[in-house]
Structure formats: C-alpha cells, structure tokens
Amino acid sequence: MNDRELRADARRNREQVLRTAQQLFASRGLGISLDEIARRAGVGPGTVHRHFPTKEALYLAVAIDQIRQLVAEGEALTGTDDPAALFTLLSRMMASGAENAAVKSALTAAEFDLRNAAPDAAADLTHQVAHLLDRAHRAGVVRHDVTVDEVMAIVAGAFAAIRHADADTNRERSAHIAHIILDGLRLHPR
Structure with a gap:
C-alpha cells in the first residue's frame, strides 16, 4: 500500500512517525527503539x-522521504529565477546527507542501495539537479565541463568527506565542508 492509498489520518500518522524517526536517528542514533519513536510521535x-514492520523498513522510508523532500525543494527552486539555485539545492542535499548519515550507513550495511530501492525518487532528484545545472550553465555560474552525473558523484563524495571529518553532527562544520566542495563547481574568472 502506498501513501496515496492510506486514509488521511493514517497518512498523517505515518508522516509524523517519519519526521520523528528522522529527528531521533539524527540526534540519538539508530539504537532508539521503535516503541520510543512511537511514543515521541504521539x-x-x-x-x-x-x-514499518522492521527497523530497516523505517530506515529505508526515512531515506526515501528525505529524497522526496529534496525533490520538492528542487521543484520549488526551479520555479525561481535564481541562476545559482543549483548551489542551494546541492547545499541542502549535503546537509540532508550529513543529518542522515547514520541511516544511510545502516542501509549500506543492510545492502540497500537507494538508487535500486527507490529508483523513481532517485531519478526525480537527479532530474531536478540536471534542470538546475542546465540553468546554471546558461547563466555562467557553474563550470561548463561538469555533468549531472559528476555533480551527483560530488554530492556522494561530500557525504564521505563530511563523515570522514566527523562533521555529520556539526551543522556549521558540515556546511563549511560543503561550501569548500561546492566552490570547486563554481565558474571562476581567470
């Protein structure tokens, strides 16, 4: 059963559980029990x-939900005329990755690949990035030699860099690392 088939109250409950789980996983780690998540979600x-019959199912749902939120942010940015909106979305993607590092690590350990587990959501996010990248190319605010596949690889690499620097729980530090990485994508006058 997907979200659209759920009754309104069931959909609200599911969304509340997802939001609560994401916050608790980010702040307290993956050891938090499903019962505690339920209590905190009300x-x-x-x-x-x-x-979510298993914790892994909840991890996967949290990760997919984050991707869908990023897709919605990309759609909203597409509606603006900001030629540098690509950098806003990429910054948000990196922050989201840092906030959800524990969930992503758990999915990797369980041999889940989000691109395979949620191909439509992953494709939608890549599409949003591609659209904003095209606009940034036309405006001359991003390097002309960078492709969407390279940008997505850079974002994945940024997650690893943030985790390597032990900055995934420090928003300021992870944002600084993201800024350094994104600066390499900007078109700089010679």
Whole structure:
C-alpha cells in the first residue's frame, strides 16, 4: 500500500512517525527503539509496526522521504529565477546527507542501495539537479565541463568527506565542508 492509498489520518500518522524517526536517528542514533519513536510521535507502537514492520523498513522510508523532500525543494527552486539555485539545492542535499548519515550507513550495511530501492525518487532528484545545472550553465555560474552525473558523484563524495571529518553532527562544520566542495563547481574568472 502506498501513501496515496492510506486514509488521511493514517497518512498523517505515518508522516509524523517519519519526521520523528528522522529527528531521533539524527540526534540519538539508530539504537532508539521503535516503541520510543512511537511514543515521541504521539502514536501507538502498533501504528509504527503496522507501517514499518522492521527497523530497516523505517530506515529505508526515512531515506526515501528525505529524497522526496529534496525533490520538492528542487521543484520549488526551479520555479525561481535564481541562476545559482543549483548551489542551494546541492547545499541542502549535503546537509540532508550529513543529518542522515547514520541511516544511510545502516542501509549500506543492510545492502540497500537507494538508487535500486527507490529508483523513481532517485531519478526525480537527479532530474531536478540536471534542470538546475542546465540553468546554471546558461547563466555562467557553474563550470561548463561538469555533468549531472559528476555533480551527483560530488554530492556522494561530500557525504564521505563530511563523515570522514566527523562533521555529520556539526551543522556549521558540515556546511563549511560543503561550501569548500561546492566552490570547486563554481565558474571562476581567470
């Protein structure tokens, strides 16, 4: 059953569980129990277990939800006339990756690849990045030799850099690393 098939109250409960889980995973780690997530979300344990029968299912749902939120942010940025909106989206993607590093590590350990587990969401995000990259190319604010595949690889590399610097729980430090990385994409006058 997908989100659209859920009753409105069930959909709200599911969204509340996802938001709560994401916040708790980011702040307290993956050891938090499903029952504690339910309590903090203001729903019964059965509600959490009905939507997410395993913790891995919840990890995956949190990660997919984050991708969908980024897609929505990309769509909103597409509606602006900001030629550098690409950098806004990429910064947000890197921040999201840093905030959800534990979830992504757990998915990797469980041999989940988000591109395979949620191909539509991943493709939608890549499409948003491609659209904003094209606009940035036309405006001359990004290097002309960079492709969308390279940009997506750079974002994935940024997650590793942020994690390597132990900055995934320090927003200021992870934003600084992201800024350094993104600066390499900017077109600099010679």
